[in-house]
Amino acid sequence: EPEVTQTPSHQVTQMGQEVILRCVPISNHLYFYWYRQILGQKVEFLVSFYNNEISEKSEIFDDQFSVERPDGSNFTLKIRSTKLEDSAMYFCASSEGGQRSNQPQHFGDGTRLSIL
Amino acid sequence: AQKITQTQPGMFVQEKEAVTLDCTYDTSDPSYGLFWYKQPSSGEMIFLIYQGSYDQQNATEGRYSLNFQKARKSANLVISASQLGDSAMYFCAMRFPNAGNMLTFGGGTRLMVKP
Numbered sequence: 001e002p003e004v005t006q007t008p009s010h011q012v013t014q015m016g017q018e019v020i021l022r023c024v025p026i027s028n029h030l031y032f033y034w035y036r037q038i039l040g041q042k043v044e045f046l047v048s049f050y051n052n053e054i055s056e057k058s059e060i061f062d063d064q065f066s067v068e069r070p071d072g073s074n075f076t077l078k079i080r081s082t083k084l085e086d087s088a089m090y091f092c093a094s095s096e097g098g099q100r101s102n103q104p105q106h107f108g109d110g111t112r113l114s115i116l
Numbered sequence: 117a118q119k120i121t122q123t124q125p126g127m128f129v130q131e132k133e134a135v136t137l138d139c140t141y142d143t144s145d146p147s148y149g150l151f152w153y154k155q156p157s158s159g160e161m162i163f164l165i166y167q168g169s170y171d172q173q174n175a176t177e178g179r180y181s182l183n184f185q186k187a188r189k190s191a192n193l194v195i196s197a198s199q200l201g202d203s204a205m206y207f208c209a210m211r212f213p214n215a216g217n218m219l220t221f222g223g224g225t226r227l228m229v230k231p
Contacts, residue, residue, distance in 0.1 A: 089159060109159060
């Protein structure tokens, strides 16, 4: 069964450094998302991406964050200058359909980001 | 504002018994989708089951079923014949088409299956 893949599984970075989290969505999916889950807390939406542009973003997704689809398969999340509070599990997800669809969002296994 | 509440932070169930995980929500939007995800200790998020607000019948998917009570604004997950591998966090999530395509998650319920 096709799946969303994320790399790396664990990233350790010094505060203030830039980090790029990588995702390969399911190949026939058109909608891509990033969520994060701070340890012990609920999953929070960051951003959604469709047709090569951001379609929605949350308040968490400030100027320090950016997303890109550099080629036909990868979808990346960049954090420009990491802060301690960016430490979390970051999930990439993709779906076949959008708002009016009953298609679920399929999640990758996550990247655990630890900021020192 | 839309809000999702999972009132049971943790639950135990005996292997082979059925268990119900609660999810209530608050919205004035008539159109929405309800999803349940499982998160094992390894961390991945696994889609389990979907219910649309206009669906006439409760969704079922193998051992998973949704007890959807629209008037009560609840969408409880029922797991029949629990297995040890069902031990995990379970998240209820909703999508509101009029508010975009994002999922809004509840706080989760940790289910522990006893042998």
